[in-house]
Amino acid sequence: LAGSGIALGAHGEILADDRLRTSLADVYAVGDCASFPSARYGERLLVHHWDNALQGPRTVAANILGETPAVYDPVPYFWSEQFGRFVQYAGHHAAADRMVWRGDPAGPSWTVCWLREERLVALLAVGRPRDLAQGRRLIEAGRHMDSEALSEPARPLKDATAD
Numbered sequence: 001l002a003g004s005g006i007a008l009g010a011h012g013e014i015l016a017d018d019r020l021r022t023s024l025a026d027v028y029a030v031g032d033c034a035s036f037p038s039a040r041y042g043e044r045l046l047v048h049h050w051d052n053a054l055q056g057p058r059t060v061a062a063n064i065l066g067e068t069p070a071v072y073d074p075v076p077y078f079w080s081e082q083f084g085r086f087v088q089y090a091g092h093h094a095a096a097d098r099m100v101w102r103g104d105p106a107g108p109s110w111t112v113c114w115l116r117e118e119r120l121v122a123l124l125a126v127g128r129p130r131d132l133a134q135g136r137r138l139i140e141a142g143r144h145m146d147s148e149a150l151s152e153p154a155r156p157l158k159d160a161t162a163d
Contacts, residue, residue: 009035013046018071019063020056028063030056040073041092041121049078075139088132091122091139100145102131103153110153111135118144118162134158 001008007015007023014022014029016036022029031053035046055074062070079088085108096114103110109127113120113135120139125132134157138145149160 009044009046011035011046015044016072018073019069020060020072021063028060030060036072038073038092039071040075041095043094045076045092047076047078049076051077075136077136085126086129087124087126088129089122089124090132090136091120093122096121098147100147100150102151102157103128111157113145113150113157115145115147118147120145120150128153131157 001014005024006027009015014034016022016029016034018037018039020028020030020034020036032046032048034056035044037043038045052074056072059070059072062068075090076092077088077090079086081087091114093114096116098115098118100113100115101110102113105112111123111125111128111131114122119142120135122139123131123135125135138157138161144162146160146162149155150157152160
């Protein structure tokens with residue numbers, strides 16, 4: 001894309017705006033080739049996972065069709081299987097100010113949660129898919145968490161909110 005007029009970032013990615021528009025009129029970019037500004041996290045994100053490519057086209061289609069302007073600001077997500085363990089991550093923990101463990105990381109299943117100002121901003125779940133599903137919704141909603149309740153691995157994440 002060098003010389004195309006499309007602005008590129010430091011990692012060679014396409015710099016998209018919050019509606020996934022590029023620097024060229026009527027050109028959009030989705031997936032792991034494009035970074036976007038996240039109001040949720042206060043920085044530009046470049047997400048290298050196919051889930052990002054699945055979510056972006058909805059935003060682009062809404063903007064092309066001229067519906068109410070659609071802003072792209074998903075909770076980033078990825079998963080992998082490592083050494084027979086299902087590993088899932090949602091959010092972005094760079095600006096977190098606190099970390100809370102749910103379970104023993106030496107065990108077969110556990111979760112670590114990152115909070116910023118007592119709001120859940122990211123989590124890594126190993127063998128705990130329910131934590132990931134509930135946590136992703138809690139991140140999207142910007143819910144305040146009760147850290148003590150959050151640290152109890154037997155308690156559902158959705159029951160560890162403070163508000």
